[in-house]
Amino acid sequence: MAEMEVRLLDEMDIQRSIARLAHEIIERNRGVENLGIVGIRTRGVYVANRIAKEMSKISGSEMDAGVLDVTMYRDDFRSRKVGPGMQVTEIPFEIDNSTVLLVDDVLYTGRTSRAALDALMAYGRPSRVQLVVLVDRGHRELPIKADFVGKNIPTASSENVQVHMKEADGVDEVVLLRGGRRDD
Amino acid sequence: MALKSSHLLGLRDTPAEDITAILDSAVAFKEILNRPIPKVPTLRHVTVVNAFFENSTRTRISFELAEKRLSADVVNFSASASSVNKGETLIDTIRNLEAMKIDLVVMRHPLPGAHTLLTKYCDSKVINAGDGAHEHPTQALLDLMTLREVYGDFNKLRVTLVGDIAHSRVALSNIYGLTTMGAQVAVCGPPTLIPRDIEDLGVKVYYDINEAIAKSDVLNVLRIQMERQDSGLFPSVREYHQTFGVTSERLAASHKPITILHPGPINRGLELDADVADGPHSLILKQVTNGVAVRMAILYLIAGGEK
Numbered sequence: 001m002a003e004m005e006v007r008l009l010d011e012m013d014i015q016r017s018i019a020r021l022a023h024e025i026i027e028r029n030r031g032v033e034n035l036g037i038v039g040i041r042t043r044g045v046y047v048a049n050r051i052a053k054e055m056s057k058i059s060g061s062e063m064d065a066g067v068l069d070v071t072m073y074r075d076d077f078r079s080r081k082v083g084p085g086m087q088v089t090e091i092p093f094e095i096d097n098s099t100v101l102l103v104d105d106v107l108y109t110g111r112t113s114r115a116a117l118d119a120l121m122a123y124g125r126p127s128r129v130q131l132v133v134l135v136d137r138g139h140r141e142l143p144i145k146a147d148f149v150g151k152n153i154p155t156a157s158s159e160n161v162q163v164h165m166k167e168a169d170g171v172d173e174v175v176l177l178r179g180g181r182r183d184d
Numbered sequence: 185m186a187l188k189s190s191h192l193l194g195l196r197d198t199p200a201e202d203i204t205a206i207l208d209s210a211v212a213f214k215e216i217l218n219r220p221i222p223k224v225p226t227l228r229h230v231t232v233v234n235a236f237f238e239n240s241t242r243t244r245i246s247f248e249l250a251e252k253r254l255s256a257d258v259v260n261f262s263a264s265a266s267s268v269n270k271g272e273t274l275i276d277t278i279r280n281l282e283a284m285k286i287d288l289v290v291m292r293h294p295l296p297g298a299h300t301l302l303t304k305y306c307d308s309k310v311i312n313a314g315d316g317a318h319e320h321p322t323q324a325l326l327d328l329m330t331l332r333e334v335y336g337d338f339n340k341l342r343v344t345l346v347g348d349i350a351h352s353r354v355a356l357s358n359i360y361g362l363t364t365m366g367a368q369v370a371v372c373g374p375p376t377l378i379p380r381d382i383e384d385l386g387v388k389v390y391y392d393i394n395e396a397i398a399k400s401d402v403l404n405v406l407r408i409q410m411e412r413q414d415s416g417l418f419p420s421v422r423e424y425h426q427t428f429g430v431t432s433e434r435l436a437a438s439h440k441p442i443t444i445l446h447p448g449p450i451n452r453g454l455e456l457d458a459d460v461a462d463g464p465h466s467l468i469l470k471q472v473t474n475g476v477a478v479r480m481a482i483l484y485l486i487a488g489g490e491k
Contacts, residue, residue, distance in 0.1 A: 072224035077229075088215045089212075118225070121221070122224070123220060
């Protein structure tokens, strides 16, 4: 079947979602004290950077997002074609006793988030971890739920949701692919 | 993209893409070593046999740590305590281990090419941890990683291997790896320890250590094996040091700092003076740290590639 692409969110939609997420995060945590932001590589990092920037604007205190590579913690290592795609994890704050905002672009099966939680624990013991996603497309295979969601997009499992970010793709948009390959 | 090669037998036929892939991954693995919990679950499903048919401390421990940091199951095997002494052949030994369900063999063997033979008769993936005077690819890769950290790339980097080139697997793997990556490689030592026709591998030869120092950015000083001093290849340890020893006096003649590598164990005062080995331009201990990271990368990429 030929691949069909539908644009679900454009640049302005994404910007509004990120601004709202930043406000919600600050509201629910009553400020930014003790908060650390970590993006899951690759596009989670860009989303995390933008949320960090937005939160810095709102709160007036400078926030930097860290980078988490979860490749080593994935549960599908045996069935995936591995490559040298590993990148360095950088966490610019003390994990112990902080509230960590774990940021990804799309929440789907929950397996990436599961791997990210394990990866995070190798760095210390956060007092709390909150999951932030730009898009929740459903179809969870593990008991994982996001604390902050930019946009809920109900999908069929034959469909695929892709977040494109200027940093990697030259454009800000969320698209729905029909008949594309399954990609988590 | 996985590696093009499914085993790591040597660097002679390892393409630049594979070397780059290993070195890139090794950077990420090095970070893992510095975490509060320096262990990842990635190779939980992999069983590795470290088969050392020749003595080794550093390489074996480095491999073992790399395997354990990746959560692989590890079995160690040394020839001195094995059925090899009862006359079992190499193929039989490994096939018996394979019958116990192993996935990967890290082997050091005194015979060059033993690893290639193994790949023909066994299903396991094979990593060469040294075969005679042939190759020692993981040592060369950790040398490359250490140099890349300092210089960024290998383009026009002048690296001279100093010492017993003829009997050194470290030298040969370094020559292959460095030339593949675009470095300018030279060797330096007494003529008796430099193989004839080595220029065919694209390396320069210096018989004068001072000239080598003047024309190099990096000296990779190889160990002079004490066992060889009775072989007549050089008159005496003392004379070797006087003629080819890397000393701070000799290095001072160079107008710029020269990076020092050594695969260890060092004979202080023989091939390398103590103050140079411990000096500011010595990367010897960084090499050891990088050894674990580069071996993790190799294990990950070899074990993870599709069979």
